[in-house]
Amino acid sequence: MAASGARLHLVTPVWNRSTRGIRGLSRAVGPEGSQKKGRSLLQFLADRFYDVQALREYLLRKQVLTVHQKNRPFTYIQERFGPHVAGVYFILKQGGAVKFQGKEWIRSNARGHFPLDFVTFQAVPVEAVDASGCAINYQGLDSLLALKELQSLWLQRCPHVDDWCLSRLHPLANSLQELSLAGCPRISERGLACLHHLQNLRRLDISDLPAVSNPGLTQILVEEMLPSCEVLGADWAQGLKSGPEEQSRDTASPIPA
Amino acid sequence: AHDGKTVGRLGEGNQNGKLSEIKKKIQSVLPGGAWNPLYNTSHLPPEHSDVVIVGGGVIGLSVAYWLKRLEKRRGAIRVLVVERDHTYSRASTVLSVGGIRQQFSVPENIQLSLFSIEFLRNINEYLAVVDDPPLDIQFNPAGYLLLASEKGAAVMESNVKVQRQEGAKVCLMSPEQLRNKFPWINTEGVALASYGMEHEGWFDPWCLLQGLRRKVQSMGVLFCHGEVTRFVSSSSHAVTTSGEEVTLKRIHEVHVKRDHSLEYQPVECAIVINAAGAWSGQIAELAGVGKGPPGTLQGTRLPVELRKRYVYFWHCPQGPGLETPFVIDASGAYFRREGLGNNYLGGCSPTEEEEPDPGNLEVDHDFFQNKVWPPLAQRVPAFETLKVRNAWAGYYDYNTFDQNGVVGPHPLVVNMYFATGFSGHGLQQAPAVGRAVAEMVLDGHFQTINLSPFLFNRFYLGVKVQEHNII
Numbered sequence: 001m002a003a004s005g006a007r008l009h010l011v012t013p014v015w016n017r018s019t020r021g022i023r024g025l026s027r028a029v030g031p032e033g034s035q036k037k038g039r040s041l042l043q044f045l046a047d048r049f050y051d052v053q054a055l056r057e058y059l060l061r062k063q064v065l066t067v068h069q070k071n072r073p074f075t076y077i078q079e080r081f082g083p084h085v086a087g088v089y090f091i092l093k094q095g096g097a098v099k100f101q102g103k104e105w106i107r108s109n110a111r112g113h114f115p116l117d118f119v120t121f122q123a124v125p126v127e128a129v130d131a132s133g134c135a136i137n138y139q140g141l142d143s144l145l146a147l148k149e150l151q152s153l154w155l156q157r158c159p160h161v162d163d164w165c166l167s168r169l170h171p172l173a174n175s176l177q178e179l180s181l182a183g184c185p186r187i188s189e190r191g192l193a194c195l196h197h198l199q200n201l202r203r204l205d206i207s208d209l210p211a212v213s214n215p216g217l218t219q220i221l222v223e224e225m226l227p228s229c230e231v232l233g234a235d236w237a238q239g240l241k242s243g244p245e246e247q248s249r250d251t252a253s254p255i256p257a
Numbered sequence: 258a259h260d261g262k263t264v265g266r267l268g269e270g271n272q273n274g275k276l277s278e279i280k281k282k283i284q285s286v287l288p289g290g291a292w293n294p295l296y297n298t299s300h301l302p303p304e305h306s307d308v309v310i311v312g313g314g315v316i317g318l319s320v321a322y323w324l325k326r327l328e329k330r331r332g333a334i335r336v337l338v339v340e341r342d343h344t345y346s347r348a349s350t351v352l353s354v355g356g357i358r359q360q361f362s363v364p365e366n367i368q369l370s371l372f373s374i375e376f377l378r379n380i381n382e383y384l385a386v387v388d389d390p391p392l393d394i395q396f397n398p399a400g401y402l403l404l405a406s407e408k409g410a411a412v413m414e415s416n417v418k419v420q421r422q423e424g425a426k427v428c429l430m431s432p433e434q435l436r437n438k439f440p441w442i443n444t445e446g447v448a449l450a451s452y453g454m455e456h457e458g459w460f461d462p463w464c465l466l467q468g469l470r471r472k473v474q475s476m477g478v479l480f481c482h483g484e485v486t487r488f489v490s491s492s493s494h495a496v497t498t499s500g501e502e503v504t505l506k507r508i509h510e511v512h513v514k515r516d517h518s519l520e521y522q523p524v525e526c527a528i529v530i531n532a533a534g535a536w537s538g539q540i541a542e543l544a545g546v547g548k549g550p551p552g553t554l555q556g557t558r559l560p561v562e563l564r565k566r567y568v569y570f571w572h573c574p575q576g577p578g579l580e581t582p583f584v585i586d587a588s589g590a591y592f593r594r595e596g597l598g599n600n601y602l603g604g605c606s607p608t609e610e611e612e613p614d615p616g617n618l619e620v621d622h623d624f625f626q627n628k629v630w631p632p633l634a635q636r637v638p639a640f641e642t643l644k645v646r647n648a649w650a651g652y653y654d655y656n657t658f659d660q661n662g663v664v665g666p667h668p669l670v671v672n673m674y675f676a677t678g679f680s681g682h683g684l685q686q687a688p689a690v691g692r693a694v695a696e697m698v699l700d701g702h703f704q705t706i707n708l709s710p711f712l713f714n715r716f717y718l719g720v721k722v723q724e725h726n727i728i
Binding site: 039043046053056057060061064138163165166167168170188189190191192193194196197213214218219221222224225 | 378382385387388395396397398399400454455458460578580597
């Protein structure tokens with residue numbers, strides 16, 4: 001039923017525009033414009049019939065369970081090959097990419113298949129993980145945190161990475177040097193506050209975080225919190241509301257000598 | 258009418274009075290009259306309810322949620338939540354500072370808090386309502402930092418050991434490590450510190466309350482805005498194995514009175530849950546708990562009292578930054594960051610002698626000047642220049658016996674269950690306590706977390722479950 005292997009996203013309508021098909025029927029998000037007509041009929045029915053209500057609740061739970069299923073731990077691989085390999089397998093299965101030290105990037109192709117020769121790399125540390133766009137959540141970080149010598153972690157545009165996940169990153173404090181959180185819809189300044197554990201961090205990308213209330217101020221505070229880290233984020237002037245009008249007024253009136 | 262006529266001719270005036278009364282009554286019964294036996298009672302609570310929960314704060318709503326969630330068949334249990342104060346203006350839930358920690362010394366407290374944080378983390382799975390937006394409880398995972406002086410260092414070490422055993426992520430820090438990590442702390446007098454790395458922080462209690470309320474309403478729980486004024490119960494006598502006679506009471510009806518009116522509704526119920534927070538002692542007295550000779554089980558009162566606590570909100574421009582955890586000093590003073598603008602919330606628990614009068618919620622600003630500011634300014638030198646912007650007061654449902662919660666049924670009033678007395682850490686244990694009470698009601702025993710040390714019996718037996726850290 002899921003056309004073209006598209007991933008299911010629970011949250012913001014920005015990431016999931018289609019309401020066609022039975023999966024679009026119930027979502028725990030506030031209604032948006034064009035979807036209102038279809039939703040109000042269902043809401044009408046759900047208010048009046050227990051069956052429709054139960055069906056909608058079931059579909060909602062199903063969506064949640066799908067995300068859980070994606071983040072399940074691979075216990076067999078963990079027991080057989082160790083947590084290191086299980087972590088790498090988890091990332092690759094989610095659709096991410098892994099780079100071992102001294103080797104090339106390993107990525108899954110369009111069909112979801114990837115080479116399995118990394119099982120022999122048990123002693124080789126993993127340098128970088130690119131989990132951009134993956135449906136990794138708090139549960140899935142279990143597998144990721146097994147990679148103790150990780151130096152770069154990219155979590156761009158991950159729809160389920162939130163403040164709770166950031167509070168879990170402290171075991172990687174010794175090795176992590178680069179972290180990118182750009183475009184994650186659930187991260188706010190409250191989660192960024194617990195990045196102070198990562199004292200070896202040299203590059204942090206916190207641009208385009210829609211849930212951060214005050215991007216300019218947050219960037220300043222994060223820079224103060226991590227003095228030896230280069231923070232890429234919103235330009236500090238973005239937080240100022242009266243932008244263009246005040247500037248033009250200043251240039252128009254001459255400054256008294 | 259017959260009697261009126263035969264009483265005698267002397268009482269002619271009386272006779273006429275009685276006749277006219279009877280005439281008036283007959284006239285009112287006929288259509289168009291004033292008497293209407295089938296009047297509208299939709300503003301009153303229902304006449305029957307399986308469970309009546311006295312108190313609609315976070316604990317009461319949590320019990321309602323878990324009762325509906327753990328019931329065997331959909332719609333099996335009818336639950337009524339009675340809340341006196343529909344604006345929650347004096348409820349402890351919304352006036353709370355909103356912190357959650359696992360740094361306790363009693364293992365059950367740690368387990369309760371661990372489950373509650375898991376509940377909060379997955380709140381949008383537990384409290385999801387179709388078509389409603391997801392909840393954002395604004396959780397700050399900043400952790401708690403407890404500071405101990407020389408005297409308390411050994412206790413802190415043993416506490417941390419217990420916490421680690423239960424699964425909390427806590428680490429111990431020496432004064433030097435503290436100075437490296439948080440340069441704004443003055444470590445003079447600090448021998449040891451324990452820092453929670455995960456699962457600790459603070460959140461917005463109002464959001465949790467609204468989320469619970471919304472979900473619980475969608476599950477079919479009835480709400481009533483009213484006050485419980487009376488319990489109608491029946492007694493039965495039983496003889497224990499040792500030959501003593503005990504009087505068991507069973508509550509049959511709860512009289513719920515509406516605000517600003519004399520109207521009340523007797524709600525027939527099977528189980529009553531006392532989640533009235535700071536006023537639980539009064540509700541328990543109404544039910545007959547503690548009415549007996551002192552020293553016996555019948556004479557053991559519920560030792561939960563109102564205690565007033567102040568919270569102050571100040572601004573300090575050079576204060577600690579984004580990484581500030583919830584700091585609790587060895588002296589008992591605490592503070593935490595609030596927002597991004599160098600604002601902080603904090604307070605201190607007064608000693609027994611300095612307890613303020615809980616009659617009203619007026620704030621005593623001298624308390625801040627004399628008791629809160631000096632220890633905080635000594636610990637964080639930047640706080641020497643601060644400006645108090647706001648302050649409020651709230652109630653603790655203070656358990657004078659051992660400052661820990663009372664959960665479970667009363668041994669004599671057999672269908673009254675308690676979920677109160679948490680003395681300042683009720684909010685952070687609410688989801689887990691709700692589940693424990695629901696398990697007790699539905700299954701008769703605790704299933705997931707064993708809270709038998711928190712039963713009412715301990716007040717009679719004198720067994721204290723003493724906690725070594727409370728704010």
